[in-house]
Amino acid sequence: MTEARANTVKNNKPRQAIGEGPRTRFALIAVALVFLALMLIAPLVVVFFEAFSRGLGVYIDALAMPDTMSALQLTLLVAAIAVPANLVFGVAASWAIAKFDFKGKSFLLTLIDLPFAVSPVVSGLVFVLLFGANSVLGPWLADMGIQVLFAVPGIVIATIFITFPFVARELIPLMQQQGSSEEEAAVSLGAGGWRTFFLVTLPNVKWGLLYGVLLCNARAMGEFGAVSVVSGHIRGQTNTLPLHIEILYNDNKAAAAFAVASLLAMLALLTLAVKTMLEARFAGSLAAQRRH
Amino acid sequence: MQVRAEHISKRYASMAALDDVSLTVGSGELVALLGPSGSGKTTLLRTIAGLELPDTGTVFYNDRDTSQMRIQDRGVGFVFQHYALFKHMKVMDNIAFGLRARKKNKLSEAEIRRRVMELLDLVQLSGLEGRFPSQLSGGQRQRVALARALAIEPSVLLLDEPFGALDARVRKDLRRWLREIHERTGHTTLFVTHDQEEALELADRVVVMSKGRIEQSATPDEIYDAPATPFVFSFIGESSVIPVAVGNGRATLDERLIDLDVGTLPDGPAQLYLRPEDVAMVTDGGPGIPGLVVSTRRIGGMRRVTIACGLAQHRIEFDAPAEISITNSQRLQVRVIGGRVYGAGSEGYETEKLAASATSDFKWAKAEGWLDR
Amino acid sequence: MRAAAQDGTRRTSWRRRSVLPGFSLTMGYTLAYLSLIVLIPLAALAIRSASLGWTEFWAIATDPRIVASLQLSFGAAILAAVVNTVFGVIVAWVLVRYRFPGRRWLDAAVDLPFALPTAVAGIALATLYAPNGPFGAFLEGVFGLKVGFTSLGVVLALIFVGMPFVVRTVQPVLEEIDRETEEVSATLGAGRLRTVTRVIMPGLLPAILTGFALSFARGVGEYGSVIFIANNLPFQSEIAPLLIVIKLEEHNYAGATAIATIMLVISFAMLFVINLLQAWSRKWFGHD
Numbered sequence: 001m002t003e004a005r006a007n008t009v010k011n012n013k014p015r016q017a018i019g020e021g022p023r024t025r026f027a028l029i030a031v032a033l034v035f036l037a038l039m040l041i042a043p044l045v046v047v048f049f050e051a052f053s054r055g056l057g058v059y060i061d062a063l064a065m066p067d068t069m070s071a072l073q074l075t076l077l078v079a080a081i082a083v084p085a086n087l088v089f090g091v092a093a094s095w096a097i098a099k100f101d102f103k104g105k106s107f108l109l110t111l112i113d114l115p116f117a118v119s120p121v122v123s124g125l126v127f128v129l130l131f132g133a134n135s136v137l138g139p140w141l142a143d144m145g146i147q148v149l150f151a152v153p154g155i156v157i158a159t160i161f162i163t164f165p166f167v168a169r170e171l172i173p174l175m176q177q178q179g180s181s182e183e184e185a186a187v188s189l190g191a192g193g194w195r196t197f198f199l200v201t202l203p204n205v206k207w208g209l210l211y212g213v214l215l216c217n218a219r220a221m222g223e224f225g226a227v228s229v230v231s232g233h234i235r236g237q238t239n240t241l242p243l244h245i246e247i248l249y250n251d252n253k254a255a256a257a258f259a260v261a262s263l264l265a266m267l268a269l270l271t272l273a274v275k276t277m278l279e280a281r282f283a284g285s286l287a288a289q290r291r292h
Numbered sequence: 293m294q295v296r297a298e299h300i301s302k303r304y305a306s307m308a309a310l311d312d313v314s315l316t317v318g319s320g321e322l323v324a325l326l327g328p329s330g331s332g333k334t335t336l337l338r339t340i341a342g343l344e345l346p347d348t349g350t351v352f353y354n355d356r357d358t359s360q361m362r363i364q365d366r367g368v369g370f371v372f373q374h375y376a377l378f379k380h381m382k383v384m385d386n387i388a389f390g391l392r393a394r395k396k397n398k399l400s401e402a403e404i405r406r407r408v409m410e411l412l413d414l415v416q417l418s419g420l421e422g423r424f425p426s427q428l429s430g431g432q433r434q435r436v437a438l439a440r441a442l443a444i445e446p447s448v449l450l451l452d453e454p455f456g457a458l459d460a461r462v463r464k465d466l467r468r469w470l471r472e473i474h475e476r477t478g479h480t481t482l483f484v485t486h487d488q489e490e491a492l493e494l495a496d497r498v499v500v501m502s503k504g505r506i507e508q509s510a511t512p513d514e515i516y517d518a519p520a521t522p523f524v525f526s527f528i529g530e531s532s533v534i535p536v537a538v539g540n541g542r543a544t545l546d547e548r549l550i551d552l553d554v555g556t557l558p559d560g561p562a563q564l565y566l567r568p569e570d571v572a573m574v575t576d577g578g579p580g581i582p583g584l585v586v587s588t589r590r591i592g593g594m595r596r597v598t599i600a601c602g603l604a605q606h607r608i609e610f611d612a613p614a615e616i617s618i619t620n621s622q623r624l625q626v627r628v629i630g631g632r633v634y635g636a637g638s639e640g641y642e643t644e645k646l647a648a649s650a651t652s653d654f655k656w657a658k659a660e661g662w663l664d665r
Numbered sequence: 666m667r668a669a670a671q672d673g674t675r676r677t678s679w680r681r682r683s684v685l686p687g688f689s690l691t692m693g694y695t696l697a698y699l700s701l702i703v704l705i706p707l708a709a710l711a712i713r714s715a716s717l718g719w720t721e722f723w724a725i726a727t728d729p730r731i732v733a734s735l736q737l738s739f740g741a742a743i744l745a746a747v748v749n750t751v752f753g754v755i756v757a758w759v760l761v762r763y764r765f766p767g768r769r770w771l772d773a774a775v776d777l778p779f780a781l782p783t784a785v786a787g788i789a790l791a792t793l794y795a796p797n798g799p800f801g802a803f804l805e806g807v808f809g810l811k812v813g814f815t816s817l818g819v820v821l822a823l824i825f826v827g828m829p830f831v832v833r834t835v836q837p838v839l840e841e842i843d844r845e846t847e848e849v850s851a852t853l854g855a856g857r858l859r860t861v862t863r864v865i866m867p868g869l870l871p872a873i874l875t876g877f878a879l880s881f882a883r884g885v886g887e888y889g890s891v892i893f894i895a896n897n898l899p900f901q902s903e904i905a906p907l908l909i910v911i912k913l914e915e916h917n918y919a920g921a922t923a924i925a926t927i928m929l930v931i932s933f934a935m936l937f938v939i940n941l942l943q944a945w946s947r948k949w950f951g952h953d
Contacts, residue, residue, distance in 0.1 A: 018343065018363070018844075018851055025763060032759040033771070035752045039825055040777050042800065043789035050792060089698045096691040100683055110936065111699055114707075117932045119886025120783075121906035122925045125913065126706040129713050134918060161702050183685055193686035215780070222782025224889035229910060242784035242889070249788050249893065258792075261785040268780040276773040343848050363851040370852040376845035380867045389863075390853030444853055 047265045050258040062248070062256035063263070070236050071244035071260075074152065078240060079220040082159045086216055090167025091209075095197070098175035099183065109172075112165050120162060124229025127158050150232030155240065158226040163219045170212030174205050207278050218271045222264055293354050293447040293480050294319045300339055300349035309335040310346070311504040317448075317482055322474050324495035325484045328527070332504040333484045334452055340482065341368045341450050353447065369441030369479070373453040375433045377425040383436050384408055384421035390444035411439040414473065431462040438470075442477065451483035455490070467494055488528050492516065500524045522634045525565045532571075534564040534606045536633065543633050546602045550581055554633050562635035568596065570630030571610035580625030583608060588618050599626065714926040717919055725923040730899050731908060735927065737816060738905040742884030745823035749880045750873060753831025760832070761839040779829045783889025790822050791893035814896035819904065822890045827880030834876035838869055874942050882935045886928065 020028070052059055062068060093112065097105060115123060131138045131148040141148055148154045182204070186196040202209075224242040231238040239247065241264060248257035295317040302310045310332045317323050325333040338344040340351050342363045351358045358366065378386050387408045391399055399407070412418045415435040425433055434454060441449060454470070455463040471494055474481055485491050491498045492512040499509040500523070508520040519525040526533065536543040536550060543554045543562055550564070574580035583599030586607065590596070594611040597618055601608055610626060612618060714722070725731065760772050778786065794801040795813040804810040812818050842865065850860040888906040895902035905924055912921035 018848055019762075020857055024857075028755055029759050029763055029765055032752070032756045036756065036771060036774060038800075039821075039828060040774055043786060043793055043825065044777065044781075046789045046793050046799075047785060050789075089695065092691040092698075093695040095687060096695050099685050100688050100692075102692075106940075108695075108699075110940070111703060113936065114703055117882055117936045119888065119906050119925075119928055119932070121888050121909050122710075122886065122928055125909055125921055125925050126710045128913060129918070129922065130706050130709040132918070135709065157702075161706070164698075164702060180683075180685060187684050187686070193690075196685075197687070218780045218782075222785070224782060224784040224787075225886075225906065228888075229913060242782050245784050245788065254788075254792070257788055261782075261788060264782045264785050268777065268782070268785075271780045272773045272776055275776065276769065280769070341852065343852075363848075364854045364856060366852070367854075368852050370849060372845045372849065374843075374845065376843060376849045378846060378850075378864055389850070389855070393850075393853060393855040393859055395854075395856075440849075440853065 044265065047258055047261050050255060051262040053258075054255040058255050059259045059262075062253075062259035065256070067236050067239070067244060067247075068241075068260055071239045071241045072263075074155070074239065075221050075241040077152070078156050078159050079217055081156050082163055082220045083213060083217050085160055086164045087167050087209075087213055089164055090171055090212060090216075093168045094171035094175050095201075097172055099180050112168050115162050115165055120223065120225030121229055123161055124158055124226035127154060127161070127226075127230050149230055150234065150238060152238065154230040155227050155238065158230045159220050159223055162223050162226050163216045166216035166219060167209065167212035170208045170215070171205055174208040175201070178204055207281075211275055211278055214271050214274055218268060221267060294352075295340060295448055295480060295482070296352040296355075297336065297340055298350050298352070300336065300346045300351070302335055302339065302344065302346045308504045310339070313349075313501075313504070313506055315499060315506065315509065317480055319480055320478050322471075322481045322494065322496045323483075324491035324498045325482065325501060326486070326488060326491040326498055326527075327501035327507075328486060330503070331501040333486075333501045335504075336501070337450055337452055337482060337484050340448075341370055342366055343370075367444065367447045369444060369446030369449045371434070371437050371441050371449070371451040371454050373456045375425070375430075375437045375457075377433055377437060377440075379425050381424075382421065383412075383417070383423050383425070383428070386425070386436055387411055387421075387440045387443050389440065394444075407443060408439075411443055414442070414476070415439045416469075429462075430458045431466055434458065434466065438473070442479075446479060449479045449481040451481070453484055453486070455487075456485075463490075470494065492528070500527060502527075519565075519632070522563055522565060525632060525634075529567055530609065532566045532568075532606070532608045534566070534601070534608070536562050536564045538562045538633070538635050545606075550602070550628070552628060552633065554635075557633060557635040560636055562633050564631060564633050566608060566610075566628065566631040568610045570628065571608055571626050572629050573597075573610065573612050573616075574625040574627050575616075578627075580627045581608075582623065582625050585618060585620050585622040585624065587620065590614060599624070710922065710925060710929070713918070713922045717923060721919065722923050722926075725920050726927060728920075730903075731905075731920075731924055733900045734903045734905045734908045735924075737819065737903065738885050738928075739931075741816060741819045741823055741904075742827075742881050742887075744820050745827055745884050746877050746881040748820075748824050749827045749831045750877045753828060753876060753880075754835055754869070754873060757832045757835040757839055761836060775829050775832050777829075778826050783826070783887070784893075786825060787822070787890040787893040790818075790825060790890060794818055794821060794894060813894060814902065816895070816902050818894040819891050819902060822894050823884035823887060826887050826890050827884045830879040830883060831873070831876035834879065835869060835872045838872040842868060871942055871945065875939055878935055878939045878942065882932060882939075885935075886932065 019025075093108075097108065128149060129135060131141065131154060133139065138149065146153070148157070182200050183196050186200045191199070221240075222242055223240075224246070227240055228243060228246070231240070231243060233239060233243060233247070235247065241260060245257050245260050245264075248254075248260065297313065297315045300310050300313045301308070313332070313336060315336070325337060327333045335344060339346050342351075342358060342361065353361075353366070378389065381389070384405075388404050391404045391407060408421065409418070412421055415438060417432060417435055417439070420428065420432070420436075425436070428436065434457075438451075438454075451470075455466050458466065467490055483494075492515065495512060497509065498512055498515050500507040500515065502523045508515060508524045510518070510520075515524060516528055519528060522533070525531055534545060534550070536545045536552075538544075538554055538557050538561070539559050541553065541555055541557070543552045543557070543564060544550060545564075552564070554562075581601055583601040585597060586600050587598045588595055591611070593614055595614045595616070595618060596609060597612055598607055598609050600606065608626065618624070717725075756775065760768065760775075791813065792798050794804070796802065796805060796811070798813065801811075801813045804812055810817065812821060846864055847860055850864045851857075855863070886906060888904070888910075891904055892907055895904065897903050897907055905928060909921045909924050912918075912924065
């Protein structure tokens, strides 16, 4: 009996009961790491490397440039309009879809998913057709003194189009998963719609909501294709940060371009960091609906 | 095939799932591992299967050390509580899976089909080979899972709460049916359950486990009639327990409210365990232990009565014929006609079974005085 | 999940009445918003497209330069999606099944292409794979592969952009997999490879296909990450979205609309296929 015990104690490396052998594991992990390092991490590193490649002075100059400042202002303005608008929409849509039963729900869901299936350039084109010089609305609005294309309103509308699904897509599966029983209890106790929403529903979905807002914001600030089509690239006026980056790069001012890019890269990293934090704390409710 | 587990220990984080457990299952035996959740019974089963690796200890199959054996080579037939059927394969392919995975002695496809049909016959599911698991009921799925395990002609059959996910009716049917299959095929079988009725009904031998240890390993009759530890007594069947003090061969409570002859039990604190059938109501006016009725309920043709006894109002349950009217707050007397007293011995428990006549002489005056308090 | 269907509810013609308030308000707002932002603009596209007339549309659609750009966009997207599928499954497996230092960071990093603006990614990739860039020089020196300013560069950019889709679609399915089926497979005598290919992979197939489709759909329409690394030579490295932009700048609205419509039709087809795949997977591999 003691021999039997000694035999197993001697094995300091127990074999795994079920699973791939250690060599296979190592190989797979190595492949995954190398792939991610090459495809993902390398570009990120390049952004910061190139941004500082000419020294800190050039970096700061690029950021302090008046065109950069106005691009930053415009980007922030657009996000400040688009994100709240899409937040309200996302909340309304998820309430309607998750808490009620009606025909045509899947059609509505497909409609909400639309911007994801459409090229950003096509999204921009669509607004050009709607508000351009050859359209119906364009000249009519111009007569009233409102310019949509090649001006800020066009950029805002295009950004709203591109980013409106984000909040809804986070909230809908979350609210569907949570069901309506708590809200029904609240209503049976006499609470009205708004009270029910703010006191019962909102606390339950707050982390999903935050994540949706973060993604919406990151995309709103970083959108390029659609905005490029509608903006007219007027320096100092209708350039958002991504467009400004393009101009700098094409003007051969690579370091400056990367300097501005590093701002957006940092925003992206911040978004990811907050997401990781949220997931670490609320793994259950967020992980349940990871659909991108 | 004989299965022997020797000195198995396994810890998870701060908890000991198994604590120096040793068990032998004879060839062809049908053994039940019985215990509450957390008792370690599933861990022991999985360790024997090779699905878990113990921290210390060894599992032997017919005296062969299995520590370095791969699971694939062990010939273990495992059945899970939730069937674990391959959802994307038909019943036929599920059952044939093990036969097709064989490296040595590969069978022809025709031979495999024949075997599968035989097994379907054995589990009474002929004609369903083309169905998918989602098209079967729970009981049918479990039978497919069993057929799949039997297909590889296992040296030992291990079942983890095989009927736990099924309705009560289906459970009873499958229980009987498993016993029949065992008689037909004669495989060494080990199954885990928390249902004592199931264990006592099915198994040749029952192993009661608690907190990672084996409390008792014996035949169902022995488990019921001669439980070795208080845990086994209370886990099997219903019981009431009263703390008593043992001195000079007698167990007493509350100045001889209870006074029983316990032979050679060592002095010191002990526990009196009583099943409902170990207690009888005094109807002939003779002496007995007084109690106050706390609740009653009908069970079949009898009335289950709960009374409170003694200063600390210990609960005792017993059955009285339904014709006798018994109401709450009624005072009556009971007599101890069976049961066990467990005292702390030098090593584990020493227990004394009580004889039918081991009752106390009791003074009525004292009894009345207590009840009026 | 549904609103309580008590005895008191009656089925109105198209929706079930519920005790919860706010349906008309939220539904109304949702529909209004969607109409304004989505339906009307799309209608504009459809109308303009229709006004082209079939012959003109066909002439534009078969223009060699346009065909070449569509070939490049779709071809590169398929290639990138294939690469992403293979490596995405490996990454998802490694993230779900194994524990190693830095795993959580890696998991977060997978979302990087999703959070990073396309223009930023575009200039970074262009610099990386330029002939004098770190990767570009290496690949050309060692393998003789020119990446920067070629269609290969387009493929690489699309790999970057589409990578999270496969990983994020496969990951939750992998996490949900019933370990007991793997254990059973081993007890029945199946080696690890057989268990993985016959038992685990079939369950993953729907998710893998969905991830592939999503990665492909994203790659087809991608603009910002690609235009810097491709030197945008017609018939060589010009993607369809860029051609739309060029047509617009030439005020050739007809041409731009035609290309956009073709791309849209194919995108809708892809969405439809994705929905079908998901329904099919729920049917065959649905959890009980």
